[in-house]
Amino acid sequence: MNFTIFGLIASKIQGSTYLILPLNLKLKMMSTGKKIALITGGSRGLGKDMALKTAAKGLDVVITYHSKKEEAERVVAEIKKIGCHAVALQLDTANVSGLDEFKRNLQQVLQSEFKAENIDFLVNNAGIGINQPIAETSEETFDLLTNIHFKGVFFLTQRLLDILNDGGGIVNISSGLARFTMPGYSVYGALKAGIDSLTRYEAKEFGKRGIRVNTVAPGAIETDFGGGLVRDNKQVNQHVKQSIALDRVGQADDIGGVVAFLCTEDAKWVNAQRIEVSGGQNI
Structure with missing residues (x-):
């Protein structure tokens, strides 16, 4: 009483x-509300595994998708089977002018579906891969990649800062290509190196709020990323395998658990780090 x-x-x-x-x-x-993670690009590939592994840690999840709504809803259904709540929202990370509308939609969903005002973790995962030599890269391609992989990440984070709980965290997805090189990925790799740097600045600026910011950098993974080049081209797959100390090409489920770990109290003292998850590629 x-x-x-x-x-x-x-x-x-x-x-x-x-x-x-x-x-x-x-x-x-x-x-008794659970902590909530927002994972961009969570409808397939690495993002899907991140969402499922994060839910397995007991967090509720909001995922975003660009155009594959049905795939996103299937991920939502899988998360609900785990016993956590999930919602999918449409987001074009290349369109910075649409971020305010996305934030309004997110806030409405948080209130109506989660009975919450804020999120606890932001995972900036959404991305595309375009393989083009420097000599053949157009300004249009350069701008598209920049908008998705750097500008969109920067300004989405900025927009959501006031609804990100103190003591939460941000995980920025980088790439092994920020450390080593593969022909045709100059723009992508350079942008991901920028993300590595941005992570340190964010960790410094947000640290007083107890917000941890880290980078996870996957190596070559067998997904549909970049048109499924590593997954579907046997010659490329074999070449990549030979460069990895663990003697195999990565799978999507090699990455999600690391991101999920960073969204838990077990990682409470991990901050401003670049964690490469590549199986020891090109060491």
Whole structure:
């Protein structure tokens, strides 16, 4: 039995013994909502595995998709089977002018579906791969890649800062290609190197709020990324395999668990780090 005394709440715990708590503290204790992670590009590939592994850690998840709504809804259904709540929202990370509308949609979903005001973790994963030599790269391709892999990441993070809980975290997805090189990925690799640098700046600026910011940098993975080049081209697959110390090409489920770990208290002292998950590629 509980009752209120001058802004305090008294809770009966044994016989006639009462525990007196400030009203606002009691309200916080009554909240049983799970932490919430927003994962961009979570409908397939690496993002899908990140979403599933994060939900397996007990977090609720909001994923975004660009155009594959049905695929996104299937991921949502899988997360719900785990026992967590999930919602999919459309987002074009290349279109910075649409970020304010996305934020409004996100806030509405948080309130209606999660009974929450804020998110706890932001995973900037959405991306595409375009393989073009420097001599053949158009300004249009350069701008598209830049908007998705750097400008969109920068400004989405900026827009969501006021609804990101203190003590939460940001995970930026980089690439092994920021350390080693493969012909045709000059723009992509350079942008991911920029993400590595941006992560350190964010960690410095957001640290006073207890927000940890880290980079996860996957190596070559067998997905449909870049048109499925590593997955579908046997010659490329074999070449990549030979460059990896663990003697195999990476799978999507090699990456998600690392991202999920960074969204837990087990990673509470991991900050401003670049964690490459490549199996030891090109060492």
